[in-house]
Amino acid sequence: MSPLISGCAVVAVTAAVSACARVIIAPHVEAQPQAEASELRFAPPPAAPPVASETYHVTIAMTADTAEALAASGFALMGFKAVGATDKAGVPLVWFRATHYSLSTAVTWHSRYQAYTATHATGSSASIDAMASYDIASGQVLEVQHPTGTGVVRLGGTPGAISFHNQTTTLFTCGISQYQAGVAAPIASFPLHGKSLQVAVPMERVLLVFATVLLEPGTPVRTSPGLGVLLDLGDAHERSVTYDINAGWRWGGHPWAQEVPPDADIVPLLIVSLPR
Amino acid sequence: MATPYSITITMDQNTVNKLVASGFKLYGFKGAKTTLQGGAPLIWFQTEKFSLTTEVSWTEQYQAYTSLSQIIPNGQIEASAAYNISLGQTLNVTNVSGTGQVVTGGTENAISINNKNTTPFTCGVSQVNSVTKVAKPLCAFPLYGLALDVLAPIELVMLEFATEAHNTGTVIYQAFSQAALIDLTSQSQIPVTFDINQGWSAGGTPSVRFFPAGTNLAPLLLKP
Numbered sequence: 001m002s003p004l005i006s007g008c009a010v011v012a013v014t015a016a017v018s019a020c021a022r023v024i025i026a027p028h029v030e031a032q033p034q035a036e037a038s039e040l041r042f043a044p045p046p047a048a049p050p051v052a053s054e055t056y057h058v059t060i061a062m063t064a065d066t067a068e069a070l071a072a073s074g075f076a077l078m079g080f081k082a083v084g085a086t087d088k089a090g091v092p093l094v095w096f097r098a099t100h101y102s103l104s105t106a107v108t109w110h111s112r113y114q115a116y117t118a119t120h121a122t123g124s125s126a127s128i129d130a131m132a133s134y135d136i137a138s139g140q141v142l143e144v145q146h147p148t149g150t151g152v153v154r155l156g157g158t159p160g161a162i163s164f165h166n167q168t169t170t171l172f173t174c175g176i177s178q179y180q181a182g183v184a185a186p187i188a189s190f191p192l193h194g195k196s197l198q199v200a201v202p203m204e205r206v207l208l209v210f211a212t213v214l215l216e217p218g219t220p221v222r223t224s225p226g227l228g229v230l231l232d233l234g235d236a237h238e239r240s241v242t243y244d245i246n247a248g249w250r251w252g253g254h255p256w257a258q259e260v261p262p263d264a265d266i267v268p269l270l271i272v273s274l275p276r
Numbered sequence: 277m278a279t280p281y282s283i284t285i286t287m288d289q290n291t292v293n294k295l296v297a298s299g300f301k302l303y304g305f306k307g308a309k310t311t312l313q314g315g316a317p318l319i320w321f322q323t324e325k326f327s328l329t330t331e332v333s334w335t336e337q338y339q340a341y342t343s344l345s346q347i348i349p350n351g352q353i354e355a356s357a358a359y360n361i362s363l364g365q366t367l368n369v370t371n372v373s374g375t376g377q378v379v380t381g382g383t384e385n386a387i388s389i390n391n392k393n394t395t396p397f398t399c400g401v402s403q404v405n406s407v408t409k410v411a412k413p414l415c416a417f418p419l420y421g422l423a424l425d426v427l428a429p430i431e432l433v434m435l436e437f438a439t440e441a442h443n444t445g446t447v448i449y450q451a452f453s454q455a456a457l458i459d460l461t462s463q464s465q466i467p468v469t470f471d472i473n474q475g476w477s478a479g480g481t482p483s484v485r486f487f488p489a490g491t492n493l494a495p496l497l498l499k500p
Contacts, residue, residue, distance in 0.1 A: 119327070126334045127334065129331045
């Protein structure tokens with residue numbers, strides 16, 4: 001899918017750019033209906049209602065020399081997004097990879113999420129990756145009811161967090177997908193052991209990196225593939241930074257950003273440890 | 277780098293749950309181009325790992341194998357000697373055990389298996405998982421004494437959901453259930469959907485054709 005492009009060399013980068021998303025377990029994430037009421041054996045808690053979302057923007061400004069040099073070298077803008085968790089086995093995934101950027105590039109997303117479960121068939125000569133995704137909001141829980149990773153989203157769980165309750169004995173990978181321009185892409189993955197509970201808290205913190213290494217969306221990444229900037233949006237909803245191919249990232253020295261060197265360990269920056 | 281191919285299967289939750297409740301498995305077959313007669317399609321993969329979105333992916337990585345197994349319906353072909361091989365190469369079978377060496381040369385864009393013995397074998401091509409290196413045979417042909425078999429793997433995949441219990445490598449001549457035949461030669465990523473009552477669909481793309489249960493698979497998958 002092509003990014004939204006407006007005039008004056010302003011480019012909106014969306015996760016839709018990652019239509020070829022390669023998820024660690026399965027690539028294509030789409031909104032799925034919740035389980036039918038007829039499947040419920042007990043009086044269920046109320047189904048999760050839709051939640052209003054907020055919009056966030058990061059604007060990256062660069063000179064024509066930088067934009068042209070980036071393009072000439074085949075750089076891509078890669079995005080990562082943070083989650084809070086108590087599970088130390090979590091790993092960040094490439095959220096988006098975009099080769100569309102220009103003098104002003106806007107990265108926009110909404111506070112809308114999916115919860116996914118994923119499994120991988122072993123011992124096959126084809127790679128077989130199965131995934132189930134559901135729209136979800138903070139304060140809701142995905143109850144995983146079947147070995148396929150399917151289930152139902154309910155109210156309840158840890159306030160402010162997205163919870164996964166595995167009611168089966170099947171080991172899954174699970175995590176949060178972040179919506180951007182109507183398409184959800186996974187941002188983090190965690191193990192979801194049988195009969196266990198996993199909790200992840202969406203955070204408005206993003207890592208932006210220009211890099212030439214080819215990492216498809218959904219790829220687990222532990223070290224920064226290039227020079228990055230870590231941005232906390234907090235209540236601001238908008239941040240502006242500049243990028244120069246030689247001088248790197250600039251943000252006016254504000255406390256809401258920090259530079260992330262190439263090869264830096266990005267796991268603690270993006271899988272933010274919550275108090276147990 | 278080998279071209280990655282993928283088929284993404286989308287199903288709704290009702291379908292997934294009912295497939296599981298009824299014990300369905302997803303079966304995959306993969307085609308080959310050859311003028312040889314007497315060949316048999318084999319089960320490339322079978323899995324119970326499927327969900328709302330299921331991706332089947334692979335790259336062009338192959339082995340040539342020889343086997344002492346007989347090609348009989350529902351019989352399982354087990355490779356007794358297998359060698360990594362690329363298109364344009366030949367497996368020279370030099371030993372009566374079916375072992376040999378891979379050499380450069382042979383029919384362009386195909387895999388050749390040249391039996392230097394007078395002992396007959398079963399032979400074919402296996403698809404290799406580029407990550408795990410797991411290899412599973414796709415097809416089986418008779419390899420007579422002093423004969424040359426030439427075949428080219430093609431990006432043609434058949435998918436079926438079925439309750440039958442068969443292992444990979446099993447000789448299957450007829451479709452267990454309604455089957456989707458997906459041709460990825462001009463499009464390396466194809467989405468399809470499956471519904472427990474409506475069957476397979478692919479939005480009308482000519483790259484995907486559908487066949488009813490009982491269809492003879494060999495002419496569809498092993499084509500001249």
